[in-house]
Each structure stands twice: as C-alpha cells, then as structure tokens.
Amino acid sequence: MHSLIELEYQYGAHNYEPLPVILTRGEGVYVWDDEGKRYLDMMSAYSAVSHGHCHPDIVKALTQQASKLAIVSRAFYTDKLGQFLEKICEMTGLEKALPMNTGAEAVETALKAARKWAYTVKGVSQDKAEIIACEGNFHGRTIAIVGMSSEAQYRSGFGPFPAGFKIIPYGDAAALERAITPNTAAFLVEPIQGEGGIIIPPAGYLKQCAEICRKNRVLFICDEIQTGMGRTGKFLACEHEGVKPDGVILGKALGGGLLPVSAFVCREEVMNVFTPGDHGSTFGGNPLAAVVGMAAFNVLTKEKLVAKSAELGEYLLKRLQKIDSKLIKDVRGKGLFVGVEIDPRFYSAREICLRLLKEGILSKETHHTVIRLAPPLVITKQQLDTVVDTLAQVLKIAEKEVA
Numbered sequence: 001m002h003s004l005i006e007l008e009y010q011y012g013a014h015n016y017e018p019l020p021v022i023l024t025r026g027e028g029v030y031v032w033d034d035e036g037k038r039y040l041d042m043m044s045a046y047s048a049v050s051h052g053h054c055h056p057d058i059v060k061a062l063t064q065q066a067s068k069l070a071i072v073s074r075a076f077y078t079d080k081l082g083q084f085l086e087k088i089c090e091m092t093g094l095e096k097a098l099p100m101n102t103g104a105e106a107v108e109t110a111l112k113a114a115r116k117w118a119y120t121v122k123g124v125s126q127d128k129a130e131i132i133a134c135e136g137n138f139h140g141r142t143i144a145i146v147g148m149s150s151e152a153q154y155r156s157g158f159g160p161f162p163a164g165f166k167i168i169p170y171g172d173a174a175a176l177e178r179a180i181t182p183n184t185a186a187f188l189v190e191p192i193q194g195e196g197g198i199i200i201p202p203a204g205y206l207k208q209c210a211e212i213c214r215k216n217r218v219l220f221i222c223d224e225i226q227t228g229m230g231r232t233g234k235f236l237a238c239e240h241e242g243v244k245p246d247g248v249i250l251g252k253a254l255g256g257g258l259l260p261v262s263a264f265v266c267r268e269e270v271m272n273v274f275t276p277g278d279h280g281s282t283f284g285g286n287p288l289a290a291v292v293g294m295a296a297f298n299v300l301t302k303e304k305l306v307a308k309s310a311e312l313g314e315y316l317l318k319r320l321q322k323i324d325s326k327l328i329k330d331v332r333g334k335g336l337f338v339g340v341e342i343d344p345r346f347y348s349a350r351e352i353c354l355r356l357l358k359e360g361i362l363s364k365e366t367h368h369t370v371i372r373l374a375p376p377l378v379i380t381k382q383q384l385d386t387v388v389d390t391l392a393q394v395l396k397i398a399e400k401e402v403a
C-alpha cells in the first residue's frame, strides 16, 4: 500500500473507503495524482465542485477577502453578509436566508425553523410537531438527520434518535396526503434523490406535494444541497415543475468548490420564528464565505452554467443511452446529474469505477449499483465524449470477462 494511504489509514477513522488515488492538484474538470497522472473528475465532490476545481474568479475573491477580513462571528456586522443574503434570496425567489457551513447544519436549521413555526404560527401543541421525510433520503449525518434515514447502516449503533419524524415512500404523493396530521410541520424532500441513487420521482410529484402541503398548511421544504446551483439544468431542481417551496436548503456548490457554505432560505413568516439566541453558528455567514458564495453565483451567471448543464446533460444522457451493454440496467438523469445503474448480477458499480479510474476517469458509486456522473458544469462536449467512449470501452471489456 502507498505510504500516504497507510498514513491516513493508521491515523484516521475508517469511515470512508476511498478509491486508491492520491490527488494533489486540480484545475477545471481535471485533477492530478501524486505521480502526475491526469483524471477527468466526473464526481466533482458530490457536486460541491460544480464550478470546476480552483475556479480563478472564485480563488481571486477568496484570496482577496482572506487577506482583508475572514472571520468575525455573528457578534458583529460585516460589509459582506447582507449582500450575500440578498443574492441568495434573489436567486431562489425567497425572502430570507440563514447562513451555515455544511449541508447537515442547514438541514438542521430547516428542521428547527419548521418545528418552531409549527408551535408559534400554526399552533401545534408543545413537542407534538411532526416532520415527514422520504424513504431513501439523504440529508446528512447528524443524529437527528440519520434518525430520519431509512438506510440501516446510517442509523445502526447511533440511537436513540429524536422523535417527531415520519418516513413515507418517495415519489408517492398520495402517501404524503395520508401521512399528514394536524401536527405536521413540514415535508422535507429532495427533488431528485442523489445519494439514494439518482432517483427521479414521477413527473408532477413535486407539484402535487407542494399543493398537498399548501392545502394542509404544511411547509414544503426542498433539500437542494446537491440538486441546486444548476446541477439538474435549472437553478433549482424544483423549477422543473414550476414549484415554489416554502423553504430551500443550499450547500455544496454554494461554496464555489473552495469552502463549506450552506444556507436555509425560506419565506419571511417562517424565518421570523428565530429570535436572537435561538440558533447560530460561529462560522456561518463569515465574510470569507459570503464573498466566495457571491463569486459562486456570479460565475454561474457569467458562464451560463445552468443552461450548459441542461444542454450538455441532455447530450450525455442520449449518448449513454446508446451504449449497448448487458451490464447496464438503467441510465437516468436530469442536467449533468446522471446515474448509470450496473446490473449487480455481473459487477458492482465500484468495480466499474475502479476500472474507470485506471482509464483516467473519476467517479464514485452510490448505493452499490449506480455510477454517478456529475461533472463540474464547466465541462465541454468533447470531454463528455471522452467519458462516454471510455465507459463504453470499459464495459465492453468487462462484459467479455463475464461472457
């Protein structure tokens, strides 16, 4: 084993199982390993690097601000936070934003806001508020969040979990209607389940859910941490159905591929439940993060990355669907958010990812059977051609081996 891998293994917790490559440098869609070999990054850090590695405009914003003022905590105002919050609201069409750092923190923020809204606005009696989430969800790794998970491994050994969560099947609007009670505060949903395996719900699902929530005075909250910021070919994935949620959670690409930056964004009526001291974060909304977040939005607009994601995503999907291989069970996606499902009778998705790695393409399996193809949105058509050709070749060889 390589000594650097050994070092991580010896001194680190074994809570990940990385592919055997040691990355040292990144630029745009490419990363390089310790031996100088170049890889095309089709994973982009679970969509956190949608702008490409080390985007020069965002690096510039970061370094300029880093040498001026980086962290002050929220005990004081800064000249940057207000502008950043205004920009988030403008982009999402919502009224107020609360900045955090990681995705899980922003999800926790949404859960707290929803519960307090239920008690103080909707009139649910104390400690009775319920939040509905979906089977197969991924919203992060805190105790409360894994308490909502239907994935046994995410929960196993970490209980007891907070009460007040209900799980319903994903993609089933009637199940939502049945699950709602007078105590329901919110329905939390991913417009497309990312970690769940790039699962796209039936057309009209989000629209129906939004309508059911509106009718029952339940907050409709979309976790767009992975699907937002243009990943699926719209700025927010819920825009595909013209849906306007009561709350939206952003993270990952909001940090421009440089910092952890997240936010819970919602209607004024919901955010107004917070009063000074109710909730906070030492680092959330720091001027460095605010400047990087604004740069992330600016690059998205300037380079038309949302439209690019839509156009190139369609192209990628069409080309992938033309690959004739019995190893492929399904190809699905929206924008540059695509899953290739491998038939587990022949290979695990990880085995195919390992073979792609050898050919200079980085990807990561999700849910054992799905190869995630979610490159930086700055990728070109030619680079996508390389990926599809390489994948087709890898599958052809792999198929012969099991013939």
Ligand SMILES: *Cc1c(COP(=O)(O)O)cnc(C)c1O
Binding pocket: 046, 101, 102, 103, 104, 105, 107, 138, 139, 140, 141, 190, 194, 195, 223, 224, 225, 226, 227, 251, 252
């Ligand atoms: C990644 C992710 C999260 C958690 O974000 P972290 O920054 O890892 O805490 C939450 N929800 C969704 C949909 C995600 O993809």
